[in-house]
Amino acid sequence: MECLNFSDAEKPINEYSELLESYLKKYNVECFDYSKFSDPKYIGHGGFATVHSTAFEGNKYALKKLNNNWCINRKAFNQLKCELKILNDVEHQNIIKFHGISREQISGDFMIVLQLASDGSL
Numbered sequence: 001m002e003c004l005n006f007s008d009a010e011k012p013i014n015e016y017s018e019l020l021e022s023y024l025k026k027y028n029v030e031c032f033d034y035s036k037f038s039d040p041k042y043i044g045h046g047g048f049a050t051v052h053s054t055a056f057e058g059n060k061y062a063l064k065k066l067n068n069n070w071c072i073n074r075k076a077f078n079q080l081k082c083e084l085k086i087l088n089d090v091e092h093q094n095i096i097k098f099h100g101i102s103r104e105q106i107s108g109d110f111m112i113v114l115q116l117a118s119d120g121s122l
């Protein structure tokens with residue numbers, strides 16, 4: 001008899017955000033306090049995220065919020081974890097710098113904090 005594997009059901013990305021944060025903290029990824037971001041200005045959105053420019057303690061960043069209608073299963077979550085860890089390890093003058101992550105505690109909204117491409121081109 002064939003059994004359905006309910007443990008691998010897809011869930012919205014915000015339901016993984018706490019797990020994602022604690023995993024990345026182990027690798028010293030900086031976790032920005034979401035309440036300290038100010039002056040958000042909409043830049044644009046893609047298939048998986050919405051991007052705003054914002055300020056944090058006097059510095060400007062691009063804040064990329066993952067869309068909660070993006071649903072992933074456990075395997076895709078594990079891939080995302082690895083990709084974010086790799087992004088944190090990469091440093092190159094031609095690659096937008098990954099500064100860290102942020103999480104809105106109540107909604108679970110998950111954000112990636114990036115270098116702000118000043119001329120709007122990436």
Ligand SMILES: Nc1ncnc2c1ncn2[C@@H]1O[C@H](COP(=O)(O)OP(=O)(O)OP(=O)(O)O)[C@@H](O)[C@H]1O
Nearest residue numbers: 043044045046047048049051062096114115116117
């Ligand atoms: N670090 C950044 N600095 C400035 N603008 C950015 C930055 N990252 C993304 N953007 C802008 O925000 C918008 C959305 O970007 P995003 O990467 O979410 O979508 P995308 O490039 O369409 O890719 P996809 O749909 O594959 O996710 C685009 O206009 C992009 O140029």
